[in-house]
Amino acid sequence: MSNNARALLIVGHGSTVNPDSSAPTLAHAAEIRRRKVFADVECAFWKEEPSLRDAIFLFDPEAAREVYVVPNFISEGYFTQTVIPRELELNGRSTKRPNGQVWKYCEPVGNHPLVTELLLQRAREIAPGVPETETSLLIVAHGTDLNENSAAAAKREAEKIRALGKYADVLNVYMEEAPLVAGWRKLTKSPNVVVVPFFISDGLHSYEDIPVLLGIAKEKSTSNCISAGGEIFQRNPYKIDNRSLFYAPSIGTDPRFADIIVAQVNLFDDAFSGIILAQTENFDSKS
Amino acid sequence: MPDLIERSLETALTNCCRVGEISIRRIDGGGFIVSHCDDRGRDDLQRFQNPEEAAEIARYDDAGNYRPLKTVPNLCHGWRLELVDLTKLRRALDYFYPGRLAMFAAWKENRLTTTPLRKTLTRQSGMYRVASKISDEQINDLVGNFCRSNGGCLRTILWKRDESAAVPSTKLPSDKFDASHGQALSPRSATPATTAPVIPLLCQEACSLLVAECRKVVKMTNDE
Numbered sequence: 001m002s003n004n005a006r007a008l009l010i011v012g013h014g015s016t017v018n019p020d021s022s023a024p025t026l027a028h029a030a031e032i033r034r035r036k037v038f039a040d041v042e043c044a045f046w047k048e049e050p051s052l053r054d055a056i057f058l059f060d061p062e063a064a065r066e067v068y069v070v071p072n073f074i075s076e077g078y079f080t081q082t083v084i085p086r087e088l089e090l091n092g093r094s095t096k097r098p099n100g101q102v103w104k105y106c107e108p109v110g111n112h113p114l115v116t117e118l119l120l121q122r123a124r125e126i127a128p129g130v131p132e133t134e135t136s137l138l139i140v141a142h143g144t145d146l147n148e149n150s151a152a153a154a155k156r157e158a159e160k161i162r163a164l165g166k167y168a169d170v171l172n173v174y175m176e177e178a179p180l181v182a183g184w185r186k187l188t189k190s191p192n193v194v195v196v197p198f199f200i201s202d203g204l205h206s207y208e209d210i211p212v213l214l215g216i217a218k219e220k221s222t223s224n225c226i227s228a229g230g231e232i233f234q235r236n237p238y239k240i241d242n243r244s245l246f247y248a249p250s251i252g253t254d255p256r257f258a259d260i261i262v263a264q265v266n267l268f269d270d271a272f273s274g275i276i277l278a279q280t281e282n283f284d285s286k287s
Numbered sequence: 288m289p290d291l292i293e294r295s296l297e298t299a300l301t302n303c304c305r306v307g308e309i310s311i312r313r314i315d316g317g318g319f320i321v322s323h324c325d326d327r328g329r330d331d332l333q334r335f336q337n338p339e340e341a342a343e344i345a346r347y348d349d350a351g352n353y354r355p356l357k358t359v360p361n362l363c364h365g366w367r368l369e370l371v372d373l374t375k376l377r378r379a380l381d382y383f384y385p386g387r388l389a390m391f392a393a394w395k396e397n398r399l400t401t402t403p404l405r406k407t408l409t410r411q412s413g414m415y416r417v418a419s420k421i422s423d424e425q426i427n428d429l430v431g432n433f434c435r436s437n438g439g440c441l442r443t444i445l446w447k448r449d450e451s452a453a454v455p456s457t458k459l460p461s462d463k464f465d466a467s468h469g470q471a472l473s474p475r476s477a478t479p480a481t482t483a484p485v486i487p488l489l490c491q492e493a494c495s496l497l498v499a500e501c502r503k504v505v506k507m508t509n510d511e
Contacts, residue, residue, distance in 0.1 A: 014355075015355070016355035016356075016495075016496060016499070017353065017355070018353075019346050019347070019353040026342055026382075030339055039290075040290065042389075043385075044386075046495060047355070047495055048355060048385070049356070049357055049358075049384075049385035049386055049494070050385045050386025050389070051386070051492075051494055051495060053402070053407075053491075053492045054385075054386040054389070054390060054491075054492075055386075057389055057390055057393040057398065057399055057491070058386060058389045059389075060290055060291035060292070060392075061398070062291070063290055063291065078413065082412060083412070086410065086412075099398075
């Protein structure tokens with residue numbers, strides 16, 4: 001099937017309070033649209049518009065015969081396993097609509113092996129010229145997320161990077177469970193520390209909560225911290241106790257996440273195309 | 288070749304020059320100028336050319352507050368977006384009113400199906416499961432206030448309250464439920480003015496914000 005008949009739906013969580021929540025998803029969609037590898041590229045959100053329910057009607061059934069759904073989520077969990085399939089009326093990896101349009105449900109972006117490479121790139125870019133052997137890399141996740149596996153995904157990434165033996169140390173830290181991000185001074189021994197939030201977008205956690213826990217920002221400022229939040233990433237390195245701390249934006253804001261979204265589509269095709277073709281033919285012969 | 292949504296927009300533009308709070312003007316030699324409908328005639332507007340900039344314009348209201356629901360009539364003023372073709376116009380309108388042009392195109396093709404509010408609420412899980420306990424009377428009050436065109440939301444409601452096909456609120460005027468009527472506000476006025484042809488912002492199912500409001504109502508009732 002030609003690319004002209006393939007469409008892409010990127011699903012994000014969105015937010016009714018954080019204006020930056022959907023920004024990376026919209027930016028990735030615009031970038032992929034610019035590449036013209038899909039007939040259409042759209043976004044849908046749980047908490048913003050278009051809604052997941054709107055998404056069912058977003059694609060022209062004549063022009064888009066296949067719709068690839070890629071959750072822009074950092075891990076599998078309640079949303080990817082329950083909410084998105086329910087709201088999009090998906091009944092498995094592949095769903096054939098009454099109009100013949102086939103919807104293909106891909107893995108969330110956070111599951112792709114390229115995320116590890118991106119974490120490494122981001123860590124290098126935020127601390128240019130700083131020797132990795134004299135640097136501890138801290139990957140921050142929320143922790144205690146109900147039904148979410150983001151902590152497990154962050155742990156997996158840390159293990160993979162640790163196995164490379166490049167950094168003095170690679171640690172998982174959490175906002176709400178041990179080991180706590182606030183304990184970074186005791187947890188690390190190296191002269192340099194690079195901190196990368198393992199989130200899909202920036203917001204209150206990366207702009208304010210984590211900086212406060214790290215000791216690089218004061219408690220709850222009275223100003224509009226969300227709109228001014230990006231400044232926190234512009235002041236690297238932070239000199240604390242004769243050590244240099246480098247603080248990166250959330251990993252999901254990296255423009256190269258657009259590559260990962262496309263890669264998840266390719267991975268789906270590699271993994272399922274033969275199986276789904278057989279299922280579809282079987283379905284057609286019965287109908 | 289223009290896609291279905293662009294073709295549907297092109298057809299609609301033959302007699303409409305409004306969508307929500309946005310005024311659309313064709314310019315000689317092709318292209319379009321869009322601005323807030325209140326701002327027509329102003330010559331001090333900040334000029335933009337990239338449809339992607341519509342996302343930024345649409346994100347905050349005049350006071351700088353975030354706009355989670357883009358069909359709330361609080362679009363900011365003071366800008367003018369110049370777009371060279373229909374494709375860019377469609378993309379910009381998709382940022383101003385995400386998904387609404389696609390719903391309009393689907394409706395024109397008789398593909399748009401609606402979901403009653405009770406069905407939406409019954410489907411919820413997790414923290415929103417409780418929302419289904421809202422009473423019909425509470426729905427009547429909530430939708431009458433939350434979805435009203437004047438200060439609430441400019442969408443035209445196509446969904447019913449339940450399988451009985453009752454409208455969700457008797458407090459809203461009948462044209463709020465009529466797909467052939469776009470909801471628009473006259474310039475600098477709080478009065479709905481639906482006489483001028485506008486492209487309707489169709490609502491085929493309750494949004495997540497209304498579901499969250501239903502939950503709040505139930506929670507407040509339980510706390511009393």
